[in-house]
Amino acid sequence: MLSDLLMLAAAVVAGRDIVVKAVRARTVGIDLLVSVAAVGAVIIGNFWEAAAVTFLFAIGHALEAATLNKTRSALAELVAVAPDTAVVLRDGEQREVPAAQVRMGEIVLVKNGAKVPVDGQVVAGTGAVDEASITGESIPVEKAKSDAVFAGTVSRGGFLQVLATGIGADTTLARIIHRVEEAQDAKARTQTFIDRFSKWYTPGVMMLALVAGLLSGDVVLALTLLVIGCPGALVISIPVAIVAGIGRAARDGILIKGGEYLETSAKISAVAVDKTGTLTEGRPxxxxxxxxxxxxxxxxxxxxxxxxxxxxxxxxxxxxxxxxxxxxxxxxxxxxxxxxxxxxxxxxxxxxxxxxxxxxxxxxxxxxxxxxxxxxxxxxxxxxxxxxxxxxxxxxxxxxxxxxDRVRADAARMVARLHSAGVEKVVMLTGDTRLVAESIGRAAGIDEVRASLLPEDKLDAVSELQREGHTVAMVGDGVNDAPALATADIGVAMGAAGSAVAVETADIALMGDNLLKLPESISLAKRTVNVMRQNISIALITVVLLLGGVFAGGVTMSAGMLVHEASVLVVIVNAMRLMRRTQGSTATPRSRWSPARPREAVDA
Structure with missing residues (x-):
């Protein structure tokens, strides 16, 4: 009798929040299934099963929340690098003020080891700045007069006087945090389908349990089916992979707009690139x-x-x-x-x-x-x-x-890695003359060169690739290439650090000027989609096996819940593999360039 009371108390303590959440929910979900099963077990006097089910479900929820928070660690790291204080020159004196109180146009002093508190332009001094939090590059970048610096980066030597041009929410770091936060919450097409599926699946499980109980006269069987049929692993399988994939990308200086664009990026079969400032250095x-x-x-x-x-x-x-x-x-x-x-x-x-x-x-x-x-x-x-x-x-x-304009040293490697990542065709679209374009194309290993193009011609070229059945990514400067970028399935902005428009509008924004980030982003997208598929398979196979075990008489309510929660953790751990840096990840120093357009000088 005492043991039953203890089990009942455990079931109430562990299941209270579950029942409250089920009552407040506007849809029929997992919490309702578990609540009905637990209450039913109490009614028929099966206190052990009620306690075991609610306890395992509560533990599973806690572990799920903890691991999901871990997959969001990239966002937490970005928030952590936001500077708290700044040293400014006011009335000829150095004053330490909260970073949020720096005014536009003020001179900010950045000393060795200090975080840069604002976006700005160096007006005096030299130094090395670690920009890993913005561009994902691990090697510090030398800064001198007229160079741009970004909030959240760290001085690794020297002394800089910086004119504040972006403060508070107007800094590149703030925009990145906002974009990653939105992207991790955005749903992929597969996730939207799973959500719709679960709305029908969960009531279907309840009907199955009701019919099975009525036909067999076995209440325990019906309650066990409610627990076994929980689609927990299926529901969590997609968002945890998206959060992990977008978080990994953000750590590497790659901003992906959301789950939908992550999925689309995995299908990219053709990449169109502008020449000036993309394949070339942009410094004629x-x-x-x-x-x-x-x-x-x-x-x-x-x-x-x-x-x-x-x-x-x-x-x-x-x-x-x-x-x-x-x-x-x-x-x-x-x-x-x-x-x-x-x-x-x-x-x-x-x-x-x-x-x-x-x-x-x-x-x-x-x-x-x-x-x-x-x-x-x-x-x-x-x-x-x-x-x-x-x-x-x-x-x-x-x-x-x-x-x-010199071809970038890593242009040929980028093209080779794009092919290795599954891209069938790399096309150069340029307004320059054909002889110049073909020479650059040969040096970079480009598959197809289209020269002497106007902006509308680039749009037509992208549309033609799409008609050929390709999923097209367009890499450009966002100005002359805007029509083509908008038409492409995925628009990619390079060197987006400091560009509010690129960060907010590009489907993929490569924060630094490292060309190898492009194939890296496609490879990561493919890995993420593979993990999503693996997770869906794990979830469905687990449910099918458990349902078969219930009808065969070998799976109890508590054992089924244990296996169910284990499958949820397997799905999450599988997704967390995306957080690891792969061998193909890049961490090379950022080159400095300014985009330029070639003159149509020779019609050779």
Whole structure:
């Protein structure tokens, strides 16, 4: 008698919260099944089974909550790196204030070992900053004047004075925390299906238990079926994998918008990439100065080219001007007029003389005869992956200058790893000329090159890949590539650290400039989907085996609950494998670059 009372007390203590939750729930769920089974067991005097079922279910819930919290550890780590205090310069004095009280435009001092409290720009000093919390890269990045720094990163040496440009909720770290929090709560398509399925499955189990009890006259059998049929492992199988997968990605500097995009990423079969700033470094340099006019030398040709480009806003004007400045022939002042000729080049007035810089079509338009072989020289330079520009002074072809944007060192490795991750086709979409694009494509191992494209042409190229049956990811700068990014199944933003738009809108945001993060994100998505499938299989097989065991007479209510809770833990532990860093994960230093667009200079 005493033992029955103790078991009843244990059942009440362990089952009280379960019953309360079942009553408050608006849908028929797992808690209701367990509550009905436990109450029924008490009514028929089976106190041991009631206590065992409620105790095991409560323990299972506690372990489930603890392990789910562990899978959210990436979010907790991000919150933990948020700085609490900041040292600012106010009225010429150093003052320590809460990080939330830093004002926009204030100068913040970052000393060795301190956390950077704001997003900002270095205005003085040098140092090394660990940006692992933002980009996932483990090697500190050297910072100097004009460089950007981000809240939550840590100084590993030096002393920096930082102009605050982002504070509080406007920092990159705050946006990342918000995005990861939303992403981990977002449902995948499979999870949505499982949720709909469980709404029908749970009442179905209750009907099965009722029918079995009425036909057999065995109340214990009916109550046992209620416990065995709990779809706990099935319901938890998807969200725990999504939380773990998105958390692992966040640790590695990869932001995935939600479960739906994680699932879609696992199906990616074609990747379209922009050239400038993605496959290349985005820092064009002057590589060649070819003199074709015998009356000129290299210095004079460079002087004419720089003088003509002094009034141009095009990115490729800068490397010409930088080289002229370095060689002491920088132009004084600006040209009289500068007229852009779309798709051909520019026309400048330099000291009363007309200077053309562009492609053969520009020479033809202005009646300049190419009798010096400039077009042939331009084709040869373009074949080497350089962007050539013919220079004509007056009606005479003076020579050719060429600018090149170096292919990133890891571009070829990225393409190889994409193929290893199951991507069938990697396509380069660029507005540059075909010879230049094909040269870059060969160096990077690109499968298909599409050149001389306008933004709408890139959109058409992505749509064409989709019509061919591919699930397409588009990697671009988010400006000229916006239509293609929106059309692609997955839009990927690279170097998104500090970009609020990229963090909030991209389906996948690679916070650093490490190209290898792209195949890493696809591989992680595939691993996550595999774990989801494994978990669903584990859950369904467990339920089928237990139901078979109940009808065969070998599984009791308490034993069934024990196996059920064990299956829940197996599902969670299986998902937690995603939290481990795999051998293919990358941790290389972040390169610094600024995106630039190539001039359509040569129609070779």
């Amino acid at each position: 340099e002057l590589t060649d100065v070819v003199v074709l006019d015998p009356a000129l030398d290299r210095t004079e040709l460079l002087r004419w080219a720089a003088a003509a480009e002094a009034g141009s806003e095009h990115p490729l004007a800068r490397p010409i001007l930088d080289t002229a400045r370095a060689e002491g022939v920088a132009p004084v002042g600006v040209p009289g007029t500068v007229t852009p000729v779309p798709g051909k080049g520019i026309v400048s007035d330099v000291g009363g003389r007309r200077v053309l810089i562009g492609n053969p079509a520009l020479l033809e338009q202005y009646g300049v005869t190419d009798d010096a072989g400039a077009a042939e020289a331009a084709r040869g330079l373009a074949a080497e992956g350089k962007t050539p520009m013919i220079v004509a002074v007056g009606r005479t072809v003076a020579g050719v200058v060429a600018v090149a």
